[in-house]
Amino acid sequence: MDIDAWWGIIGQARAAVGDRADDRDSPDDPLPGALVDVLAVLEPADIIDFYVKHIEVTDAAERYPLMWASFLIEGSVSGDGFMDFRDGLALLGRETFSRAVADPDSLADLPVVVRMSRDEGGWIGFEALSLPITDAYRRVRGETDTLRAAVEAAIDGMTRPERPGGGTWDPEDDDAMRLHLPRLAALFLD
Template identity: 30%
Template sequence: MDADRFWQVIEKATEHDPKTAEDWDTKLVAQLVTLPAHDILAWDRIFADITSRAYRNDLWAAAYLINGGASDDGFYYFRCWLIGMGRDVCMNALEDPDSLADVVEPNWLADGIDAEAEIYAAGFRAWQAVTGAADDAPYPVQNPKPELIGEDFDFDDDEEMRRVLPRLCKLIGD
């Protein structure tokens, strides 16, 4: 399992369609169970690495703007959604969170994005299905909480948010 194969699995399951986010986890599990257990674990390690790399203040600020707030759990779901949106969207957002202004549609902003798709558990559920492991079996892939990266600032400070995310702020009307 390499990065290219990881993204192929993501893209086949999610089709970059945020309107189907509630189905992403089921579709991902269906894709992953076709792989051997070691590939599922490798896929999940890549997933964990990307969510860790995305644990950044500027991305959290983007999630906060897009969803009208973002708790720690909400930001984790947002990072999962970001992966589900595909390689280009995710990598562009890691490079420049303000690039999400090219992805987010204004009509999403009333309710926020449906970021609670449980794709974070897809690897575990697929591994269980392939190995027959019990729910309480130790899972070989751990995803410890990373250190938050980047400048700390007040997400409720409109001036700071416009400095960090000018295009998203303009889109959202802040």
């Protein structure tokens, strides 16, 4: 599966839920279910390819500046927390994702981020994009063992980042955050 097809599937799921596509905080968040529905019309091999491409996409966002942006926005960061943030960021669509990887401070433009800065609700992170993918595969095949085995085999052949790339700084240093992420710092620190 090429990157355009991958982002096209994300776009189809986002289009299906309309204006509810940008916030993962809702208890009845419709986007994961819409993604399952879009994926479940594919062949099992295509769902496997989607899963593997998901790993490649989120690995591309394994960057310290984006990690520190997630620290400001979501209040803490751990390995799992940053993975959830990148999964949720992917669900925001190609344009938002690409812009955020290139310039994490651009996340200050998102209405959900502004609401979060005001403690008015909202959330970007999504715990395990693998879950709707697995649900779609189960719907198509009635099992997930073959999915798991295929993804593990694909991951074994991938070169994955050992640690985040990009320049880093101390995320607990407010002055450094203001220097590197001025717009986000203005929302969350000032």
